[in-house]
Amino acid sequence: MAMTESEKQDKRLAFLGQLAGGLAHEIKNPLSTIGLNLQLLQEDWANPQTERERRTKRKLEILAKEVKRLQTILEDFLRFAGGHKLDKKPVQIVELIDEVLEFVTPQLVEGKVDSRTMYEEGVPVLPLDRNAMKQVFLNLFLNAIQAMPVGGELMVRCGRAGDEVVVEVTDTGEGMPPEVLERIWVPYYSRRRSGTGMGLPTVRRLVEEHDGTISVWSEKGKGTRFTLRFPVPGEE
Numbered sequence: 029m030a031m032t033e034s035e036k037q038d039k040r041l042a043f044l045g046q047l048a049g050g051l052a053h054e055i056k057n058p059l060s061t062i063g064l065n066l067q068l069l070q071e072d073w074a075n076p077q078t079e080r081e082r083r084t085k086r087k088l089e090i091l092a093k094e095v096k097r098l099q100t101i102l103e104d105f106l107r108f109a110g111g112h113k114l115d116k117k118p119v120q121i122v123e124l125i126d127e128v129l130e131f132v133t134p135q136l137v138e139g140k141v142d143s144r145t146m147y148e149e150g151v152p153v154l155p156l157d158r159n160a161m162k163q164v165f166l167n168l169f170l171n172a173i174q175a176m177p178v179g180g181e182l183m184v185r186c187g188r189a190g191d192e193v194v195v196e197v198t199d200t201g202e203g204m205p206p207e208v209l210e211r212i213w214v215p216y217y218s219r220r221r222s223g224t225g226m227g228l229p230t231v232r233r234l235v236e237e238h239d240g241t242i243s244v245w246s247e248k249g250k251g252t253r254f255t256l257r258f259p260v261p262g263e264e
C-alpha cells in the first residue's frame with residue numbers, strides 16, 4: 029500500500045530524529061573528555077599567584093560552565109529523543125505521584141510552596157512506565173514551583189472520569205499569557221535563564237506514548253493547570 033504524505037513526513041521525521049540522536053551520542057563522549065580535562069586544569073590553577081594566573085582561572089571557570097551547559101542540553105535532548113522502549117507495568121498512579129511529591133520536598137520547602145492532594149477512592153491501576161511517569165510529574169512539579177517565586181500552592185487531583193483517569197496539576201503561580209501558552213510545547217522554548225526548554229515537550233511525548241493526552245489552562249497572575257488523561261485499559 030502506498031504511503032500517504034503524512035506517513036512519509038512521519039518517516040522523514042523519525043529518520044531525522046535518529047540521526048540527531050546519533051549525533052548527540054557522538055558529541056557526548058568527547059565533551060565529557062573535555063570536561064574531565066578542564067576539571068584537572070582547574071585543580072592545577074586552584075591557587076593563582078599572579079593577576080595573569082587569576083585571569084586564567086576565571087577563563088577556566090567559564091569554559092567549565094559552558095561545557096556543563098552543553099552536557100545538560102545533550103542529556104535533555106537524548107531524554108526527549110528517547111528511543112528506548114517503554115516498560116509498561118500495572119501502576120497505581122496516585123502512589124507514583126506521592127513518590128514524586130516526596131522527592132521534591134526540599135524544593136517545595138525552599139520555595140515556600142504548600143502541596144495538597146485530592147485523590148478519589150479506587151483510581152484504577154494503569155499500564156505505565158514508572159520512570160517515564162516519574163519524569164512527567166517531576167517536570168510538571170518543578171515548573172510549578174519555578175512559577176511561584178514567592179511561594180503558593182501546588183494542588184494535585186486524581187480521579188476517574190468515564191473511561192479515563194484524569195490528573196490535574198494546578199499551581200497558584202505567575203501563569204502565562206496566550207502568546208507564551210502557544211509556544212510551551214515547542215522544543216527549546218524556555219523563559220528561564222537556566223532552562224533547556226525540553227521539559228514540557230518531553231512530558232507531552234511521554235504522555236502520548238501512554239495513549240494519554242495533556243492540555244493546559246493558564247491565566248497571567250492567577251496560575252496554571254495541566255490536565256492529563258489516560259485511558260483505562262479494556263474499556264475504550
Ligand SMILES: Nc1ncnc2c1ncn2[C@@H]1O[C@H](COP(=O)(O)OP(=O)(O)OP(=O)(O)O)[C@@H](O)[C@H]1O
Nearest residue numbers: 171172175212218219220223224225226227228252
Ligand atoms: N506551571 C507553569 N507556570 C507558568 N509558566 C510555566 C509553567 N510551566 C511551564 N511554564 C513556561 O513554559 C516554559 C517551558 O517549560 P519547559 O518545562 O518546557 O522548559 P523550562 O522549564 O524552561 O526548562 P527545563 O524544563 O528544560 O529545565 C517555561 O520556561 C515557562 O516559561
Ligand SMILES: [Mg+2]
Nearest residue numbers: 167171227228
Ligand atoms: Mg521545565
